[in-house]
Amino acid sequence: MCCVPPDAGDFSEASAYMAGRLSAFMHTLRDNAFAVGLKESQDAAAVLACPLVGRPVTLRAALKSLFCARRSDWLKFDDVFDAFWLGRGVRRAVPLASHARSGKRAEQRQLAGPESVQQSEANLAEQVPAVDGGSDDSGASPPARMEGASRAERLAETDFRRINDPQAIAEAHALAARLATLMRARLSRRERARLKGRRLDLRRTIRRNVSHGGVPIELLWRKKKRKPLRLVVLLDASGSMSLYTAVFVRFIHGVLDNFREAEAFLFHTRLVHVSAAMREKDAARALDRLSLLAQGVGGGTRIGESLATFNRWHAKEVIHSRTCVMIISDGYDTGAPQTMETEMRQLARRCRRIVWLNPMIGWAGYEPTARGMQAALPYVDLFAPAHNLKSLAALEPYLASL
């Protein structure tokens, strides 16, 4: 699938070697979530063949503008490039290598079919012990995890920590779908021109029909502009949340599937925009892609800094006037509480509502005493438990009223 550069026909040995290296480099890029395809590889080969781009610095700049498509790529590129071509940053090369392996696994699975789906499920399960993510195949959950839950228990009230039943997880999906239909787009007063609508758009109609000598043949209409509620989910994927992550990842997948406008972010020590990965129709593949992005799961949490990244770089794009930000976290922040406080204040000013879901509220005798949680609470509009399906369902009326 990779590039055989068309211009490398006049092989000197060196150019053949370079073509090979380039192809390997593009593999590395793909494993690092760059969207590079055949077109890019052809162009890159053309660039390499061209003597104008001789020096390493220039080559890097050239490939950078060719291969990057967004700011996050832009920031990552130099490290990947240096690690690959210059052998620098070996410490960083380790995650690249693990990326590469998992990426390959994803490809194999496509070829091999359902059996290897289990393999990828297991891949997520490695990171998220105790909760199994298999919805399509109950055989996927290893026997060791079968204890603790039985069909007799009422699923809705079972703490997510104890769910490993595919059906319950399917139910989480169904719930997200129901949430989505409830939160119908509310009509706003503003109108915009449409081909069909209730009122005539006089100005545009006259303009359009000048070509008919002013006889209004083509009519243009105005219609109310719909602005659906947008849900932005920030999911804590740190070690302390690991028992819950898998279920919430499923939940988010359902939300993105059903909401016309939803965005998802994952954070642990840093923030990752995961909407693209989660829009994958096949839940298993989505989870697989996600587990690649969520490297660092199990480390400490820097909620404050992650929020800062969100406010600085993503908020402008994803937040509009009807946006509800949903933070799913236990509030154990290893950063400074002041950062948390400022960032929460910033966020509260930007968006319409902040919902904080804390799975630990469901635990008996829990008080939100974590320092981070304390700092954040004044800015949270709804502080709710999210440890079982029932508590998620309880959110429906609240979100529907927004």
Next chain:
Amino acid sequence: MTLLREQIAERLAATGYIADRELPVALQLMDMLNRPLLLEGEAGVGKTEVAKALAAVHGTELIRLQCYEGLDQSTALYEWNYQRQLLAIRAREASGADPHAVEQDIFSERFLLERPLLAAIRRSDRPVLLIDEIDRADEEFEAFLLELLSDFQVSIPELGTIKAKSIPRVVLTSNSTRELSDALRRRCLYHYVDYPDVERETRIILARVPGIATNLALQIARMVDGVRKEELRKVPGVAETLDWAAALVGLDVKSLHDDPETVHDTLRCLLKTQEDRARFTPEVSARLLGKVA
């Protein structure tokens, strides 16, 4: 003719645009691969200036399409000049001309109003087409643009297909108020325009503000760098820096240290929200000024 990176950098500097190290390479690639260039970055870092400078570098025309919500083909691509057509029909009717000839005539080039996109592909000297703030246009328009950018031809039902005489150099800018489609991103080369560092900003000030002393320019650049590191709602861009520099020159300030009060008062060139103004007390500006050697 493809210009080399060094030549591009040189000519950019000559037009008053001080580029970072990577931009000339991207501009060179644009010509080599015939791909559009997508520029992203904060407001006021000089994205639009890149296109202007590029036009100057190649000595071609700059054709600009400003995007907005509701932008449609008749404002972006072409439109018939209906008034003139009607007038022509009336005139011919009076003189009793052949109806067929009249029809032929009124759908000829004479009656075509070309809008920026059509204009860009009908020039023969590879103009620079600047599609500004593409994120403001609707998604439908983005899809249409994608088609145009890959084929460089337009079909007008009454006239037939118009092929590009030369492929324009296309620069797109985005402020990322909306996520652009992956297809568009894939089509383009990408460059992220960041705030300049102190050295580059100094050179920019020197190039753009006439009659400014080097040491004052350096002080201003350092000061602005400090201001950007403060937590502001609206971080000042290069345009603001230039305003401020011009203001200081106009007030005949020789060094920032001579007149801290004027410095503080003129900071309004940089701080554009009430909140930021309130945060910047004289103490804060004095502290920042202290760091500016």
